[in-house]
Amino acid sequence: MKRRTFLKSSAAATAGTIVVPTIIPSHVLGKTAPSNKIRIGQIGFGRIASTHDLPETLKNDAAIAVAVADLDIKRAHIGKAWIENFYSDRGKPGYVNVDVYQDYRELLLDDSIDAVIISTPDHWHAQPAIEAALKGKDIYLQKPASLTIREGRQLSDTINRTGRIFQQGSQQRGTSPWPQFHRACELVRNGRIGELEKIEIGLPGDPPGEDEPPMPVPANLNYEMWLGSTPLQYYTEKRVHPQEDFSRPGWLRCEQFGAGMITGWGAHHVDTAHWAMGTEYTGPVEVEAEAVFPGSGLWDVHGDFMVHARYANGVHMQISGDFPNGVKFYGTEGWIFVSRGDEVVTSSDPARPDTELKALDASNPKILESEIGPDEIHLYEAPEQHLDWLNAIRSRRDPVAPAEVGHRSCSACLVSHIAMKLDGKLHWDPQFERFIDNDRANAMVSRPQRHPYGTDYILRTP
Numbered sequence: 001m002k003r004r005t006f007l008k009s010s011a012a013a014t015a016g017t018i019v020v021p022t023i024i025p026s027h028v029l030g031k032t033a034p035s036n037k038i039r040i041g042q043i044g045f046g047r048i049a050s051t052h053d054l055p056e057t058l059k060n061d062a063a064i065a066v067a068v069a070d071l072d073i074k075r076a077h078i079g080k081a082w083i084e085n086f087y088s089d090r091g092k093p094g095y096v097n098v099d100v101y102q103d104y105r106e107l108l109l110d111d112s113i114d115a116v117i118i119s120t121p122d123h124w125h126a127q128p129a130i131e132a133a134l135k136g137k138d139i140y141l142q143k144p145a146s147l148t149i150r151e152g153r154q155l156s157d158t159i160n161r162t163g164r165i166f167q168q169g170s171q172q173r174g175t176s177p178w179p180q181f182h183r184a185c186e187l188v189r190n191g192r193i194g195e196l197e198k199i200e201i202g203l204p205g206d207p208p209g210e211d212e213p214p215m216p217v218p219a220n221l222n223y224e225m226w227l228g229s230t231p232l233q234y235y236t237e238k239r240v241h242p243q244e245d246f247s248r249p250g251w252l253r254c255e256q257f258g259a260g261m262i263t264g265w266g267a268h269h270v271d272t273a274h275w276a277m278g279t280e281y282t283g284p285v286e287v288e289a290e291a292v293f294p295g296s297g298l299w300d301v302h303g304d305f306m307v308h309a310r311y312a313n314g315v316h317m318q319i320s321g322d323f324p325n326g327v328k329f330y331g332t333e334g335w336i337f338v339s340r341g342d343e344v345v346t347s348s349d350p351a352r353p354d355t356e357l358k359a360l361d362a363s364n365p366k367i368l369e370s371e372i373g374p375d376e377i378h379l380y381e382a383p384e385q386h387l388d389w390l391n392a393i394r395s396r397r398d399p400v401a402p403a404e405v406g407h408r409s410c411s412a413c414l415v416s417h418i419a420m421k422l423d424g425k426l427h428w429d430p431q432f433e434r435f436i437d438n439d440r441a442n443a444m445v446s447r448p449q450r451h452p453y454g455t456d457y458i459l460r461t462p
Contacts, residue, residue, distance in 0.1 A: 044120035045079030069101035122258035126151035138165040150446035159403035167389035168406025180360035184338035185276040193331030202323030209299030229449035253299035260301025271409035283430035284309035289419035334363035
């Protein structure tokens with residue numbers, strides 16, 4: 001199958017180590033007054049921040065949102081109003097006065113802010129998270145962890161060096177709202193379907209788009225900085241986000257800013273597969289893929305695709321839009337399927353093509369009734385992902401999806417994306433995060449970068 005050539009890049013440099021103390025600020029230890037809560041700065045305010053990240057965080061009494069930053073200053077002011085209305089609707093008018101920034105770096109200079117939530121486009125994930133860690137902030141980061149494997153490694157290493165509390169937005173790990181993922185992974189880990197042999201992961205796809213004409217850059221948007229480290233391109237609204245609402249943004253379908261559904265949904269489902277396999281700190285050793293990419297148009301992420309990956313434990317993982325949205329584990333003694341919500345999907349088993357699968361299903365219902373004994377593997381039971389992060393800030397212990405786990409889930413997806421671009425089987429070394437004897441593939445572990453603020457740039461971390 002014809003595959004397009006991906007961008008090549010140079011390696012990133014590293015400098016000396018900076019140590020940031022992990023002393024808990026005194027205002028974190030109280031209970032009720034605004035000054036005694038975990039003070040949150042929101043970086044990026046759009047669809048995800050307004051419907052997921054902020055509502056789920058602020059419903060917990062431990063946190064208070066005190067600042068918003070967005071390169072679209074109109075959105076930052078909408079975020080300020082949203083937060084202040086959130087408290088007003090709960091009988092607390094005037095409870096907090098939210099600061100507004102267009103440049104997140106100014107927000108990070110506020111020493112009274114303990115932690116940040118980063119709900120930005122994929123190409124603006126690693127950089128602000130690294131800078132936040134270096135400023136002593138704890139971090140909640142939307143998935144995927146990074147635009148490239150190299151950035152993800154830099155992010156994880158920086159979090160480890162600085163000792164900050166980091167939670168990846170992998171909400172399928174929480175016992176709320178979808179406890180079935182925890183249950184499925186625990187059953188697989190404890191051999192309820194025998195020896196694990198194969199995993200099928202079903203992801204939705206993205207359709208291509210038409211060519212879009214250049215448009216004037218809105219006065220409220222710092223577009224050059226919004227492009228970040230990616231190449232300069234003319235502005236058109238469908239490349240960025242809608243100006244009049246918070247509907248699904250166009251950047252999700254531009255390969256310049258992400259890899260498409262392989263990381264968009266894949267970061268969730270591959271993470272679930274890793275959790276069930278116990279491979280959260282490694283990755284595949286072989287990967288081969290094929291994919292269809294649009295030949296024209298603004299929206300150019302992959303369409304139909306199939307990935308075959310093999311792990312060192314011998315498990316064969318297949319990822320494709322041909323499977324039902326979810327994760328299906330096949331063992332020597334049966335299978336378990338898991339997906340979100342109460343949805344029912346159609347089986348991908350050719351022998352049972354019309355079979356309906358529940359959000360948690362198995363080849364034998366008795367598998368799902370099995371009790372996990374006291375001497376068996378018990379996976380960490382996290383509450384809802386944002387609450388787990390707040391609890392971890394209090395206790396200074398790792399939450400359920402720390403930086404390295406988030407990076408490994410993302411990097412497995414990015415290795416698959418690289419395989420979509422190249423013919424043949426790729427051999428990946430998950431320890432050193434390099435392809436074996438394949439310079440062309442290794443060139444894709446990173447991308448050419450320009451400075452987010454306008455000059456040639458290579459991301460540097462301590």
